[in-house]
Amino acid sequence: MKKFNTLFAPAILLASLHSFVFSMDDKSNEYFPIAKGSSWTYKNFEKNFIWTIEVVGIRTINQKEYVIFKRNFENNIYSDSSFYRIDASGKVFINYFERDYLLIDFNSDKGTKWQSYGAFKAEVLNTGEVVLAPAGNFINCIEVSFEMSVTDGTERVCKYGPRVGLVEYKTADGLSKLISAKVEGVSYPITSHFITSKDIEKF
Secondary structure, three states: OOOOOOOOOOOOOOOOOOOOOOOOOOHHHHHOOOOOOOEEEEEEOOOOEEEEEEEEEEEEEOOEEEEEEEEEEHHHOOEEEEEEEEOOOOOEEEEEOOEEEEEEOOOOOOOOEEEOOOOEEEEEEEEEEEEEEOOEEEEEEEEEEEEEOOOOOOEEEEEEEOOOEEEEEEEOOEEEEEEEEEEOOEEEOOOOOOOOHHHHHOO
């Protein structure tokens, strides 16, 4: 069985799920337009495997409500779930062993650093990034790194695109890119051309 990293695309608790009110300037909503039923499919181009994420519901933990993200690797060789919420200020939190940790604040400037969950230290590496992926070309992406602070320097780099979420994910397992998604009723790639295996091989 392959060994996989456990960090993946964070989710937020949207007003469409519960009656939270967010500022129009809150980038977390833009970079996490996530509602129940949304799904994303990725391909790891270095190790040649497919994995998916789906928003499957809500769970209450310690009197706080979290969106449940279920991740699955092809042929069901591995799956897991993680729990995320967004507070009134727009910060995205992850529940990790029954505790809240700041995952990402998308309103942060480039170079902002913080202690995230477990031993991970996070940093906004860049803003205004362009990501080319089978699911589309995404501009104004935000790049965030998560690096282990007490072990061997293991790093995970995530790039998030507006209105779609995680579009690129790089770890020691290789580089994954978004190949298709359905987010709040919008399907990616937004094209009449059906994506084929030959298209994916170009990336």
